[in-house]
Amino acid sequence: MTITIRAGGPGDVPLILAMLDSSVEWLAAQGRTRQWGTEPWSADPRAVETVRRYAAAGTPYFAEVDGVPAATLTLSDAPGAYLEPAGEPERYIHLLASDRRFKGRGAGAALLAHAAEVTRRAGVSLLRVDCYAGDDGKLVAFYEKNGFVRTEAFRHGPDDWPGQVLAQRVR
DSSP: OOOOEEEEOOGGGHHHHHHHHHHEEEEHTOOOOOOTOOOOOGHHHHHHHHHHHHHHHHHHEEETTTTEEEEEEEEEEEETTTOOOSSSSOOOEEEEEEOOTTTSHHHHHHHHHHHHHHHHHTOOEEEEEEOOOOOOOOHHHHHHTTTTTEEEEEEETTTTTEEEEEEEEOO
């Protein structure tokens, strides 16, 4: 098995949405609906616009397993509008998702390592991400396993969605 990373662009929005839809389906099948709900992102115009906005403002990256897109994230210069910037130059990871057929093959970890390298090459030392911090905490633990450290917990939106910001120094 070979994992390669490629940069994408705004034209890859349908692929990003397909991976988000796959993740929602997988989470919902496990009864874990608080993270991203039960409906496909591709069916929600606001979610589609969010993906378009991130893809236009940042750079989507894809991990391909033996040439097949397996996971994605988008790297930009700032967090989403619901969080404060770090107060120093940073790179921010948005919308890490995978095609669940590739679960456990290392595509997500490969993308995180690539994001750290891109950040380092840009001369930026801070890489941050935020994620859902509810349920069993496995998502936060995944980021910690990949070198991130918890920095601040937050609540977002009318549903009081529990989130966690994590950071990694890459220099």
